[in-house]
Amino acid sequence: MNQLDALIHAKHSYTRGDYLYRSGDKFESLYAIHSGFFKTQVLHEDGREQVTGFQMIGEIIGLDAISTDHHTCDAVALEDSEVCELPFGKLEALSRESPTLQRHLHKIMSREIVRDQGIMLLLGSMRAEERLVAFLLNLSQRFAARGMSPTDFQLRMSRQEIGSYLGLKLETISRTFSLLQQRGLIQIQIKSIEILDLPGLQSCLKGA
Amino acid sequence: MNQLDALIHAKHSYTRGDYLYRSGDKFESLYAIHSGFFKTQVLHEDGREQVTGFQMIGEIIGLDAISTDHHTCDAVALEDSEVCELPFGKLEALSRESPTLQRHLHKIMSREIVRDQGIMLLLGSMRAEERLVAFLLNLSQRFAARGMSPTDFQLRMSRQEIGSYLGLKLETISRTFSLLQQRGLIQIQIKSIEILDLPGLQSCLKGA
């Protein structure tokens, strides 16, 4: 993918709270997260918000905007972050030249669809505890895939944001964290979390 | 899009209950629904099922499979249906030749991502009545876009399937239909539904 180097238009820095883009913005580029952490959220007219994802290093963000040429959600930095801008027109042109790149792009989009299906399953059929466990295991796995500790990491988002993502209220998130801690499955200190019993957590999802 | 004609590999017929594909099947093609109605569902190991969508004429199905080269959900015919098979390798080759087709394909995938975000919002932050109303309005709009009546149509799916899609139990679906009927918003007779007060339904979603 060294063709991609030619493509990278610019690298930008954002600090906690900055918007990478807002719903309604004209679509120009996808963004590859180079460092840091983002959330994406859609806002309902009546003020309700739904967090639709948390994105970390190596992930591509902005795919929703291709559909209408305008972004359909907000992307907000949860910590100081850097992103590489990938102008979509150029990306399409390059992927017409390279079947490998083309397939890669298609897989990235498809993976996002599969991810979303997983969240539907979570929101549609899991209880609060299962949702939170699934969330933690997903983070754990993504950190592991990046060579970081799968059992010891910082939560970049608030209880409120976790709750929005999981379709629960922040109090429920807090209570469920406390519960998992009482059972000896995790150790949590505000944003610092340690998974004490990974198999134990995994078994929360299967059957029980 | 007459290039697409060259692409259509075969047209297949399915009767109610037939699987178009199953989770785990090797990915070869996307499918354009030519007539009829399908549902897609993901199955959890412990037997839980989540309906992830209902697809009708003109819609493309199978995008999730690009990611892993294997289907990640089941697609089941809800009535007698016909689909056109679009071999994905050929589709990619053609879209390398035609920027228009390429963009079209990207928009279809992106639209699916946006649709999924909408369902997350629904599952994550709406009450039962709002979910069902949103579901009905979505069907209404899709029928209207196809030149069919936006106020008078057949539900192709069971209460159970609607419930799975909306993250609710079938009893809740039934009760909520009854409630909307009592309020004079809809007239429902098992699978036949008539929307009596479209603005009234729309106002269920905004504010109230």
Place this chain on the structure above:
DNA sequence: TTATCGATTTGATATATGTCAAAATACGTG
């Protein structure tokens, strides 16, 4: 037509999660 079986409706009750409120804790700023 009638019998049968699955789907739907409705009722009574249970329960998970939400709501409201207060206390405790962490964090940013001057």
Place this chain on the structure above:
DNA sequence: CACGTATTTTGACATATATCAAATCGATAA
């Protein structure tokens, strides 16, 4: 470093939806 503010935790209580059960309805096949 200390203050003020925002976030988190915890408790008591409310409520939406689930669960369990029974009755009804509708479609299919003999």
